[in-house]
Amino acid sequence: MGDAQLVELALRGESEAPYFVLYTRYHTGVCAHISRFVGEREEIEDICMESFEKAFKQLSSFNPEMKFSTWMLTIARNTALDHRDKAKVRGKKLETTSFDIAEHEASSIPDDNRSPEEEIIDSQIHEKFMASIEGLPDLYREPARLCLIDNLGYKEIAEKTGLPLGTVKTRIRRAKEQLTAMMLESDED
Numbered sequence: 367m368g369d370a371q372l373v374e375l376a377l378r379g380e381s382e383a384p385y386f387v388l389y390t391r392y393h394t395g396v397c398a399h400i401s402r403f404v405g406e407r408e409e410i411e412d413i414c415m416e417s418f419e420k421a422f423k424q425l426s427s428f429n430p431e432m433k434f435s436t437w438m439l440t441i442a443r444n445t446a447l448d449h450r451d452k453a454k455v456r457g458k459k460l461e462t463t464s465f466d467i468a469e470h471e472a473s474s475i476p477d478d479n480r481s482p483e484e485e486i487i488d489s490q491i492h493e494k495f496m497a498s499i500e501g502l503p504d505l506y507r508e509p510a511r512l513c514l515i516d517n518l519g520y521k522e523i524a525e526k527t528g529l530p531l532g533t534v535k536t537r538i539r540r541a542k543e544q545l546t547a548m549m550l551e552s553d554e555d
Contacts, residue, residue, distance in 0.1 A: 369434035369519060376425055389418055392435060394542045395514045396442045398495045403446035413449055417442040435517040498548040499541075506541035513538045514545075 369388065376384035396417060400410045421428075421441050428437055499510050508527060512518045520538070524531045 368521060370430040373425055373428050373430065373434065376422070385422055388434070388438075390539075390542075392438050393418075394545055395435065395517070396438060398492070398514065399439050399442050400446045401495065402492055403443065403450055409449065413446050414442065417445045420445060433517065433519065435519070439517070495545075495549065498545050501548060502541055502544055506537050506544065509534055509537045510541035510545065513541075 367387070369391075372384040372388050375381065376388070393414065397410055397414050400413050400417070404410050404413060417438070421438055424441075428434065496515075499507065499514065502510055509523055509529070512523045512526060513520075518526065520531060520534050523529075523538070524534045527534065529537075
């Protein structure tokens with residue numbers, strides 16, 4: 367079943383199953399996307415949940431002519447950036463200074479940009495996710511790439527790979543299960 371159909375079913379309110387399917391379908395990709403902006407694993411999962419909550423509350427604003435994945439990743443990115451900005455504000459001390467500080471003193475004022483360490487951590491998490499995709503068995507690697515990296519829908523993946531739609535769904539589901547296990551395993555090491 368396509369994303370637009372799931373959204374339509376969800377909006378009818380007859381069952382929570384469409385929400386669960388959408389969540390399951392995009393959870394791994396949304397977490398990976400958020401990891402580009404936030405480094406802490408617990409925070410990534412919290413932001414992921416908040417992103418899905420926002421998306422599901424705003425589901426009636428989803429345009430079925432768009433890809434659900436693009437819409438969902440936009441919400442996730444904005445939520446992650448909001449959290450990052452709020453964390454910066456909470457972490458800052460408000461200091462009073464004179465506006466006539468010398469130029470050499472101005473260079474000691476902290477920059478609002480992310481630290482190199484934070485950027486490295488984000489990049490390492492992203493690299494770990496990409497390496498995990500490459501570490502998948504051949505059977506699952508291409509469908510996982512097309513779904514999680516290229517954000518193609520199941521039907522598009524089926525057309526591109528020449529595989530039956532049911533096979534694509536099964537392979538992506540199994541790839542997500544293996545990716546989750548691989549990411550958790552590498553965190554424990």
